[in-house]
Amino acid sequence: MIRVVLVGWQDEDWRLFRQAQWMAQIRETPAVASRPRIHFDIEEDAYKTAIRDWDTFGSRASRQAALEALGRHGAVEVRRP
Numbered sequence: 838m839i840r841v842v843l844v845g846w847q848d849e850d851w852r853l854f855r856q857a858q859w860m861a862q863i864r865e866t867p868a869v870a871s872r873p874r875i876h877f878d879i880e881e882d883a884y885k886t887a888i889r890d891w892d893t894f895g896s897r898a899s900r901q902a903a904l905e906a907l908g909r910h911g912a913v914e915v916r917r918p
Contacts, residue, residue, distance in 0.1 A: 838878045840915070843903055845873040851896070851903040853888060873900075879912040886910060 840856040854862065856876075863870045879887070887910040891897055896906035 839881055839884060841877050841879055841884060841912070843875045843877065843907065844869070845900060849898055851898075851900055853891060853903070853907075855884075876915040877907055877912040878915055879907070879910060883910040883912070887912070
């Protein structure tokens with residue numbers, strides 16, 4: 838399992854990052870830390886498939902489309918207690 842972050846870059850632009858990639862993005866551009874985001878755990882192979890299909894199936898288009906795509910790939914949302 839790996840940790841990934843779904844980030845609302847803009848209204849119709851949802852992006853998926855590995856946790857480490859997201860932290861690097863924040864170090865590079867601190868203002869992005871205020872963007873809406875949701876954390877997930879997902880299998881490595883499922884993540885690779887999700888990324889490969891992200892634009893093809895419109896997963897980027899909305900929060901709902903992104904959540905549905907992650908669900909299809911078995912991602913589990915990580916919620917704080």
